[in-house]
Amino acid sequence: MRLVFMGTPDFAVPALQALHAAGHDIAAVYTQPPRPAGRGKALRASPVHQAAEQLGIAVRHPVSLRKNAEEWEAFKALDADVAVVAAYGLILPQIMLDTPRLGCLNIHASLLPRWRGASPIQSAILAGDTQSGVTIMQMEAGLDTGPMLLREAVDITPTTTATSLHDALSALGSTLITKVLAAPHDPVPQPEEGVTYAPRLTKEDGRINWQDSATALDRRIRALTPWPGAYTLMADGTVLKIGAAQPLPSLNHTGTPGTVLDDALTIACGTGALRLTHLQKPGRGMMEADAFLRGFSLPKGTIFSSTPDLTGTQA
Structure with missing residues (x-):
């Protein structure tokens, strides 16, 4: 199948690698532009960008997709059957959602409709959930509202951390997306009950x-x-x-x-x-x-403060 992959952080890398290993024709990878990083603030390519280059796949990294007619035309010219999106970080306008023959599929790190939004992994642990998971979803204009094609749960234990859950869901997402592209899966609308939102962290x-x-x-x-x-x-x-x-x-x-x-x-x-x-x-x-x-001495009787100090910089 000819596809476009759209992702940025470490979470998305296993899915890109799995789709490549499965023999899909990945026409291009979209990712966030290189950002300043480290003490020297040198530009650093995203993990997905680096993985794509190692696989010999062309990379595009537009700063924005909103009102970007030139990028819309470039996306259309890729003639993809489907686009796979995993933590890309940019909102796809409707014209791009409608371009691939089979639409755009999202690898979302929660059991939708619980924890739509930006921080599903952290929000699930914060809330004391006993399960998380991955949902493969057909994308539409709403925030993580599209019909579900496949989902699978992962237990959250009393020792689960954001790092361990991230890694488990990243691996699971790569497995589920290859299954969805290997055989037809009927879309199931998300239930109206149980919707929660995971805000952007500061x-x-x-x-x-x-x-x-x-x-x-x-x-x-x-x-x-x-x-x-x-x-x-x-x-x-x-x-x-x-x-x-x-x-x-x-x-x-x-x-x-x-x-x-x-x-x-x-x-x-x-x-x-x-x-x-x-x-x-x-x-x-x-x-x-x-x-x-x-x-560093912290003797008995030392009192820590709960007064805010750090400013709310967005993730």
């Missing part, structure tokens, strides 16, 4: 509010690491990032939320407590708690 979402329960804070840390990253504040304004923690939801204490209760970095929460196991101070890498404490 750095402010990572701020720890110690008034919350230990269970909720553990989910926040697992959902928002590595980006935007969970963090708390010292009394002097120092920002400490929290990479991992052990929730102690049944631990009774009389400490004010945010107070260090012992020498093992157990922190009082609104309900229960959270034992920090991985932390990072400014200018340093993430460390295990024992190594962190050898160079």
Whole structure:
């Protein structure tokens, strides 16, 4: 089948590789333009861009598709049977949705209609969902509203992180999209019940509010690491990032939320407590708690703040 692939981050790479390995004729890959990255701010191609070049596939990276008649014509000239979209990052105008003979298919990282939108992986963990999954969807103008062709669930456990769920769903998406293109699948309209939306994340979402329960804070840390990253504040304004923690939801204490209760970095929460196991101070890498404490004192009675500090930069 002749297709166009449209994606940008690591999540989309396995799908591109799987479609290439399955023998599909990939006419072109669309991805976000190279962005400044690293300390030197040199332009860096997206993971999908790099993967496409390794496979010898032509790459296009328009800054915008809105009112871009030149790009619409280039897309039409590719004469694709179908376009496969996976975390591309640009909205496809209707003229492009209608161009491929079989339309445009989206690999979405949730069990639609739950968690339509930009952050389905993080939102599922934050909400305490016990399952996530991948839905292959026929795209239409609405935000992730199109009919479903295939979907499959993945369990979310008490130790699932955004990273581990991302990797599982990325691999599953590559499997499901190859199945959909290998044989006809009847489209099924999404149910009207159970619709939820996953908003675009900001750095402010990572701020720890110690008034919350230990269970909720553990989910926040697992959902928002590595980006935007969970963090708390010292009394002097120092920002400490929290990479991992052990929730102690049944631990009774009389400490004010945010107070260090012992020498093992157990922190009082609104309900229960959270034992920090991985932390990072400014200018340093993430460390295990024992190594962190050898160079940074957090004695019993230290109080962390819940006051916002980091600005809400968009993902």
